[in-house]
Amino acid sequence: MKNIILVVLVLMVFSGCLAAKKESQSGVQPAINASEGNEISVDSVIFMRTGVAITTNEAISAAAITISGNGTTAKKSVDNSNSFVIDLQWIPDVRYDIGIVSKEGDVSYITYSPSRASPLLIGEAKLEDIAPENISQGWSNVRGSVKFSPDGKFIALGSDEGFIRIFDFPGNQVWEKKIAGNISSLAFSMDSRQLFVGDRSQDAYVYSFDVKSGEELWKYGTAEDIGTDAKYQPAVYRIKVTDRSLYAAASRYWKKEKYGLASRIYRFDLNGNLLWKLPSSKNYDLSINWLDADDKTIVFATGDWTNSLEADATIYSIDQNTNVQWSYTIKPLKPYFTSAAIWQGISISDDSIAAFLADGRAYLFSNDNASKTGSYEWKADIGTPIEVSKIPIYAYGDSAIIAGENVLYLTGYTFPAYYPKKAPMEHPNATSLIAYDKQGNFSWNYKLEGYSRTISVSEDNKYVALAAGKNIFTKDASSHGVYVLDLKRKGGASSKLEWVYKTEGVAIASDISPDGKYIAAIEAPVKMESGEIIGEHRMIILT
Amino acid sequence: MLRKIIIIALCGMLVFAGWNSQRTVTLYEESFEDGNLKGDIIKNGKELVLNAGSKVEGEWNKSIVLAPEKIEWEWGGGEKDFQLWLRLSFNNYKSIYYVADGSMNPPYEGEYFMDEEGRRRFSPAAVISGIAPGKVERNIKEDFRACCGSADGLKITGIAVGMADDSIEHENKMRIYNIKIFR
Numbered sequence: 001m002k003n004i005i006l007v008v009l010v011l012m013v014f015s016g017c018l019a020a021k022k023e024s025q026s027g028v029q030p031a032i033n034a035s036e037g038n039e040i041s042v043d044s045v046i047f048m049r050t051g052v053a054i055t056t057n058e059a060i061s062a063a064a065i066t067i068s069g070n071g072t073t074a075k076k077s078v079d080n081s082n083s084f085v086i087d088l089q090w091i092p093d094v095r096y097d098i099g100i101v102s103k104e105g106d107v108s109y110i111t112y113s114p115s116r117a118s119p120l121l122i123g124e125a126k127l128e129d130i131a132p133e134n135i136s137q138g139w140s141n142v143r144g145s146v147k148f149s150p151d152g153k154f155i156a157l158g159s160d161e162g163f164i165r166i167f168d169f170p171g172n173q174v175w176e177k178k179i180a181g182n183i184s185s186l187a188f189s190m191d192s193r194q195l196f197v198g199d200r201s202q203d204a205y206v207y208s209f210d211v212k213s214g215e216e217l218w219k220y221g222t223a224e225d226i227g228t229d230a231k232y233q234p235a236v237y238r239i240k241v242t243d244r245s246l247y248a249a250a251s252r253y254w255k256k257e258k259y260g261l262a263s264r265i266y267r268f269d270l271n272g273n274l275l276w277k278l279p280s281s282k283n284y285d286l287s288i289n290w291l292d293a294d295d296k297t298i299v300f301a302t303g304d305w306t307n308s309l310e311a312d313a314t315i316y317s318i319d320q321n322t323n324v325q326w327s328y329t330i331k332p333l334k335p336y337f338t339s340a341a342i343w344q345g346i347s348i349s350d351d352s353i354a355a356f357l358a359d360g361r362a363y364l365f366s367n368d369n370a371s372k373t374g375s376y377e378w379k380a381d382i383g384t385p386i387e388v389s390k391i392p393i394y395a396y397g398d399s400a401i402i403a404g405e406n407v408l409y410l411t412g413y414t415f416p417a418y419y420p421k422k423a424p425m426e427h428p429n430a431t432s433l434i435a436y437d438k439q440g441n442f443s444w445n446y447k448l449e450g451y452s453r454t455i456s457v458s459e460d461n462k463y464v465a466l467a468a469g470k471n472i473f474t475k476d477a478s479s480h481g482v483y484v485l486d487l488k489r490k491g492g493a494s495s496k497l498e499w500v501y502k503t504e505g506v507a508i509a510s511d512i513s514p515d516g517k518y519i520a521a522i523e524a525p526v527k528m529e530s531g532e533i534i535g536e537h538r539m540i541i542l543t
Numbered sequence: 544m545l546r547k548i549i550i551i552a553l554c555g556m557l558v559f560a561g562w563n564s565q566r567t568v569t570l571y572e573e574s575f576e577d578g579n580l581k582g583d584i585i586k587n588g589k590e591l592v593l594n595a596g597s598k599v600e601g602e603w604n605k606s607i608v609l610a611p612e613k614i615e616w617e618w619g620g621g622e623k624d625f626q627l628w629l630r631l632s633f634n635n636y637k638s639i640y641y642v643a644d645g646s647m648n649p650p651y652e653g654e655y656f657m658d659e660e661g662r663r664r665f666s667p668a669a670v671i672s673g674i675a676p677g678k679v680e681r682n683i684k685e686d687f688r689a690c691c692g693s694a695d696g697l698k699i700t701g702i703a704v705g706m707a708d709d710s711i712e713h714e715n716k717m718r719i720y721n722i723k724i725f726r
Contacts (some may be wrong), residue, residue: 109645500666501691
């Protein structure tokens, strides 16, 4: 009896599956045959920024793929795969002929390039569980950093939990380490052999690791210079590497009756030998949060981000031996602020230096002229306070970067200039990427909606990548994601927006590969007002 | 007796779970009875076709709200200087164009929309082209995830079909039919 029941049940399962299969296919007869009767067919063609991704219905072997159009032809040999990426600088809205010759069959077909590229997710890696970001909170409790190696073969990730990870391309983990502090900066050596890491900890180390093995090569504790305690730990906020030198900016703050600040900058050779520290004998009693450098010049700014010490911000341009080439002092923007400071807003190019103050004032200096005139080329009020209902609100000046002929300023959230009042509305230039030309003419403004802590530009200054996190005003999760703009595309900001890849959680960091082909980004979970937690902690690689 | 009942109950549950997990639910089946027809595109029985003639074009679109997994349709008939595409619009202002093999691209770059503060914003579309004629089966969530991002909470808010014949020496007899969306 039991056996009969079981047989009947098995038959029911089988017939149920069959019925389900039937339902999904009911009424569908292939009335149109695939072209030319080939067994191999193309499933999709996606035009990306720097190439074309083709997938076929089944894997093909010993295949040659060609794509030609607009007078150029690209070829690639592939074996035993059904997805292929061919490098091609395609032209929008042009016909391309694609041919596949393989053991399994030949296919030739025509396709047209779209007006804009589409993104494509090509790699993904889950990261450790973390506490989510809070959508309503005015500050961020989730941080991370990501960096491509100069040769484009490795991606380094650093987290607030102290994890350092190296991935090869396109996303296999090579090694992982955990250090005591929070990772505050990452940089590769120009030969891609060393990874330099700065942390916030009781020691505030600059570390050097072997990129391939993860072996620690050297470290230097900046806390010995700038002081430390368990509550107010120092941090290495920025590491910048040139051909033969590593520059680091380390700072610390503390609060007793009032705030105190201490900072220094350092130059090392790549073997970890300290070449100098500035000041040499005692600390700046101000903060240094950022620096930039090329082969000849190092630029940094001292200031007071606590807005309590009645201090000016001073931008210094020094040579490799710490000789000051020029400096420029900026007074606090009174009556709204009592001090002036720069966060990530320092960038150097061959001829210019951009500076972006936290109070929203933007400057451009000519490195040559500034040493003669002691002044800037032009100045723009981007995020400076405007009064709404008698409450002054400003857009935090976060980052500056010079990309070819574009000078880009990235703003953060809106804040009231007087605490503890609440900002009644967003500053019109908050969470925006704003472009000027080098003559000081406004070019365009892309309203990003979410706050991007990072900005990265491809070596050819064509593409800029941003990671949009939360917006504490709108609390709109739909703006979270990775954004890529084509700076060389004609038109305004919307025209320059190449694509958006949406993330459910907040995008907290991104970096574009030097050749501009790939973008690596970190997503973190976020707790919405309803208490729901959306998104996950992961790395994604896009092209 | 009790043992038998338990075994039968367990088997019954297994049957139901097995049947239900393999079941593909058809959420949507388009017969083109409604929706908006623009230009030279017309309904012919249960399919959409383009009116005969050179330099003709048209679009059919419809608002729907579905939380989908897969879509399938059948199409073809384009040979030279034509447009044949199917667009899915989603609840986050993203859209994907599926463009037929050999088809020119639709003259769209994305969607403009007003954000919560009344600002005009732009969301670029993704284009998946080179899709062979005949029966097409696409995993919507996989396509969205690859080209647009997180597909959690994803809903289709609109479907559209576009056709155009720009050929002056050849008549493209395009058609599309059997559009079905599955969960």
